[in-house]
Amino acid sequence: xxxxxxxxxIRGRFLDIQNTVAQARxxxxxxxxxxxxxxxxxxGKIQWFGRWEDGQQQLRQLESSIQVEHYPDQLIxxxxxxxxxxxxxxEMVGAYGExxxxxxxxxxxxxxxxxxxxxxxxxxxxxFVNELLKNGTTTALVFCTVHKESVDALxxxxxxxxxxxxxxxxxxxxxxxxxxxxTAENAYTDSKELIEKWHGKGRxxxxxxxxxxxxxxxxxxxRAGQLKTEYPDVYIHTHLSENTNEIAWVKELFPEQxxxxxxxxxxxxxxxKSVFAHCVHLEEHEWDCMHQTNSAIAFCPTSNLxxxxxxxxxxxxxxxxxxxxxxxxxxxxxxxxxxxxxxEAYKVQQLQGDKLSAFESLYHATLGGAKALALEDKLGxxxxxxxxxxxxxxxxxxxLQTLRxxxxxxxxxxxxxxxxxxxxxxxxxxxxYGQKAYQQSAS
Amino acid sequence: xxxxxxxxxIRGRFLDIQNTVAQARxxxxxxxxxxxxxxxxxxGKIQWFGRWEDGQQQLRQLESSIQVEHYPDQLIxxxxxxxxxxxxxxEMVGAYGExxxxxxxxxxxxxxxxxxxxxxxxxxxxxFVNELLKNGTTTALVFCTVHKESVDALxxxxxxxxxxxxxxxxxxxxxxxxxxxxTAENAYTDSKELIEKWHGKGRxxxxxxxxxxxxxxxxxxxRAGQLKTEYPDVYIHTHLSENTNEIAWVKELFPEQxxxxxxxxxxxxxxxKSVFAHCVHLEEHEWDCMHQTNSAIAFCPTSNLxxxxxxxxxxxxxxxxxxxxxxxxxxxxxxxxxxxxxxEAYKVQQLQGDKLSAFESLYHATLGGAKALALEDKLGxxxxxxxxxxxxxxxxxxxLQTLRxxxxxxxxxxxxxxxxxxxxxxxxxxxxYGQKAYQQSAS
Numbered sequence: 001x002x003x004x005x006x007x008x009x010i011r012g013r014f015l016d017i018q019n020t021v022a023q024a025r026x027x028x029x030x031x032x033x034x035x036x037x038x039x040x041x042x043x044g045k046i047q048w049f050g051r052w053e054d055g056q057q058q059l060r061q062l063e064s065s066i067q068v069e070h071y072p073d074q075l076i077x078x079x080x081x082x083x084x085x086x087x088x089x090x091e092m093v094g095a096y097g098e099x100x101x102x103x104x105x106x107x108x109x110x111x112x113x114x115x116x117x118x119x120x121x122x123x124x125x126x127x128f129v130n131e132l133l134k135n136g137t138t139t140a141l142v143f144c145t146v147h148k149e150s151v152d153a154l155x156x157x158x159x160x161x162x163x164x165x166x167x168x169x170x171x172x173x174x175x176x177x178x179x180x181x182x183t184a185e186n187a188y189t190d191s192k193e194l195i196e197k198w199h200g201k202g203r204x205x206x207x208x209x210x211x212x213x214x215x216x217x218x219x220x221x222x223r224a225g226q227l228k229t230e231y232p233d234v235y236i237h238t239h240l241s242e243n244t245n246e247i248a249w250v251k252e253l254f255p256e257q258x259x260x261x262x263x264x265x266x267x268x269x270x271x272x273k274s275v276f277a278h279c280v281h282l283e284e285h286e287w288d289c290m291h292q293t294n295s296a297i298a299f300c301p302t303s304n305l306x307x308x309x310x311x312x313x314x315x316x317x318x319x320x321x322x323x324x325x326x327x328x329x330x331x332x333x334x335x336x337x338x339x340x341x342x343x344e345a346y347k348v349q350q351l352q353g354d355k356l357s358a359f360e361s362l363y364h365a366t367l368g369g370a371k372a373l374a375l376e377d378k379l380g381x382x383x384x385x386x387x388x389x390x391x392x393x394x395x396x397x398x399x400l401q402t403l404r405x406x407x408x409x410x411x412x413x414x415x416x417x418x419x420x421x422x423x424x425x426x427x428x429x430x431x432x433y434g435q436k437a438y439q440q441s442a443s
Numbered sequence: 444x445x446x447x448x449x450x451x452x453i454r455g456r457f458l459d460i461q462n463t464v465a466q467a468r469x470x471x472x473x474x475x476x477x478x479x480x481x482x483x484x485x486x487g488k489i490q491w492f493g494r495w496e497d498g499q500q501q502l503r504q505l506e507s508s509i510q511v512e513h514y515p516d517q518l519i520x521x522x523x524x525x526x527x528x529x530x531x532x533x534e535m536v537g538a539y540g541e542x543x544x545x546x547x548x549x550x551x552x553x554x555x556x557x558x559x560x561x562x563x564x565x566x567x568x569x570x571f572v573n574e575l576l577k578n579g580t581t582t583a584l585v586f587c588t589v590h591k592e593s594v595d596a597l598x599x600x601x602x603x604x605x606x607x608x609x610x611x612x613x614x615x616x617x618x619x620x621x622x623x624x625x626t627a628e629n630a631y632t633d634s635k636e637l638i639e640k641w642h643g644k645g646r647x648x649x650x651x652x653x654x655x656x657x658x659x660x661x662x663x664x665x666r667a668g669q670l671k672t673e674y675p676d677v678y679i680h681t682h683l684s685e686n687t688n689e690i691a692w693v694k695e696l697f698p699e700q701x702x703x704x705x706x707x708x709x710x711x712x713x714x715x716k717s718v719f720a721h722c723v724h725l726e727e728h729e730w731d732c733m734h735q736t737n738s739a740i741a742f743c744p745t746s747n748l749x750x751x752x753x754x755x756x757x758x759x760x761x762x763x764x765x766x767x768x769x770x771x772x773x774x775x776x777x778x779x780x781x782x783x784x785x786x787e788a789y790k791v792q793q794l795q796g797d798k799l800s801a802f803e804s805l806y807h808a809t810l811g812g813a814k815a816l817a818l819e820d821k822l823g824x825x826x827x828x829x830x831x832x833x834x835x836x837x838x839x840x841x842x843l844q845t846l847r848x849x850x851x852x853x854x855x856x857x858x859x860x861x862x863x864x865x866x867x868x869x870x871x872x873x874x875x876y877g878q879k880a881y882q883q884s885a886s
Contacts, residue, residue: 134842308795
């Protein structure tokens, strides 16, 4: 593992969004495009960023041993942020023929049982972290399984790269196979132990992770809320309003609550560090509750399409002032890659008659995702002092992309073409905390 | 160019569908999976196909110079058939922000104007044919531009590989830039000349290609119908019911006809060799007309999503007994690849609560597509006497695919995983008329 105190100096073409915005139309004015830029990191953070020609004095102050890494033809953007993904489902992408509830019982639960074995969890955790890096994802909010071992495995794998990962043990004390259930009590004690062990250790952060309302008893949700009160700085990560049968089931299970979101809200699980995956079918009063509690949504287009869950109304997040990030939702999602996720995000909006611009897409994948995770002070762009997580993109990874990029009218058009046709081949290198953590091998 | 009289012998794992079916549920019984098979071609056609152990005598009868090409770990399937694609739009995949009619005016027409230049058309035609091969597509029904040169360019490029391509000059005499319009009269004479020149020459076939009803005058459609009467063996290829604004426009332009399809039907443009791209919003009586005339639909999922056109009801093609094939619809579609197209086809069905099985997907991409093009006697599976177009698939093109394939329960599950995660990296080799036309370079 390389030391984080070292400096790194990167020269190239940089693109980011300088500030968070309240409306999509404001993004354009926050786009920062530096055609020949310099970025200097120090101890994992951005120490200097600007035009190459303005950075010569800064460069001279660095140790003479520092070599400037030059990416003359690439595009460097902030690391992608995945606000919803399941690491134990890495191996089950493309499980056929079911919608949410049947898909869980048929495929997901049998897969997750394997993670009681720490050695197996370790193996998949390493694979998973490598997939994130290969796809330019530098931060993710991750479901583990009900087993404590799965959390240890994931954080141990992430630590090797000093990745900023948020994860937690699943809470599930009903409506699942016995090998995958805990109890209200040990969900509490195990989570507490894991919080003490991992939250704030290095760049790791913890998320209290009830799978979804149907698989937790009221008693377990109450204990989850208690934990959140004791550790207000940790996250809440769960699912919400993905599928109409699921919603009907929740209403049946919790008749005393005013709809699905109200179950979580009742137990104190909404808030600035609460992330709800999907939210495809929120009711009006639920949008209001999301806004009022400053809770965030993880929009997972490839998953919503693959499971036939429905079309997420992204535009409404702006209208209702609700935070939103992008999620791949592996393994119901079909790709680890945020470029492919954005391709389908665009299509989901087109089906609703809405436009998703390239710059808005970039925002959701970077700074907007950081805001959804309440990490916009640390991640999401090249502002000085932020953590130095970024991706080097090759816009010409295939012959067809090259043909199209030769005809790109401007950087926005080039970016849109990348988001339409891109995949992991476009990720040339991924830097975590100022260090190169992944370099695509020459093909 | 290699001679087609030579024999080729291929050993490997083969999968195809033996016969066309009337209902999706019948496909399973027609699946032919030969784990260790042998395929021998002679003069471009399949001379023998069966189990390796049963083919030794056939092998001995071949010239001693013939080497058996062995693909021990791959999967060999019939070549993919793309029933709707625009070669002049190769360079414009990922054009931002519009639905059909605005997209045509903003992006498509300016792009197509370039194809009056034969040298430019040649360049893109070669690129296009290479993309087809790279993606395992061995037959396509292709839109050219209004220019005769574009048709010559495409057939000349396809001839180099002896590909079975169907294409034609666009007919368009109104509602388009002057540089892209013909007249009713020269649309007729130019098409006639091209039919005489190309239809039935080698494996080339011609399609009379009115862009869509709004860009042809009644007089031009009448001349198209006249041409079809004079050359009943050629194809009709056009667009139908893609977008609700388009449909409203057609009804306005042709008030005397009973809806969109009736415009084509009225001018004699429906029939067994007529292919209508999209058909997302057909009315009930239009489904009936499609069935009664034995016309075919090209289902183009990536395009329907990218332009926000809507969700094609694939299941209805079985209910209504209407032929259907898959189309990539480059450049409104976002990939040349039929695996990626099937990924999105599945999602489009899931959103409608319907299941699209892996074997049904394979059917649409191969034998079903052949039937849509009235070529099921020549293409679509490994039956003896058929033309020897096939694809060698590597199921493990990425680390994630390998992880998933190791867990595949059976060939159907393996195929579904391929269709969910696959792309051009899975196409290891493409054979056209018995000869290897493409081999992926080692990466």
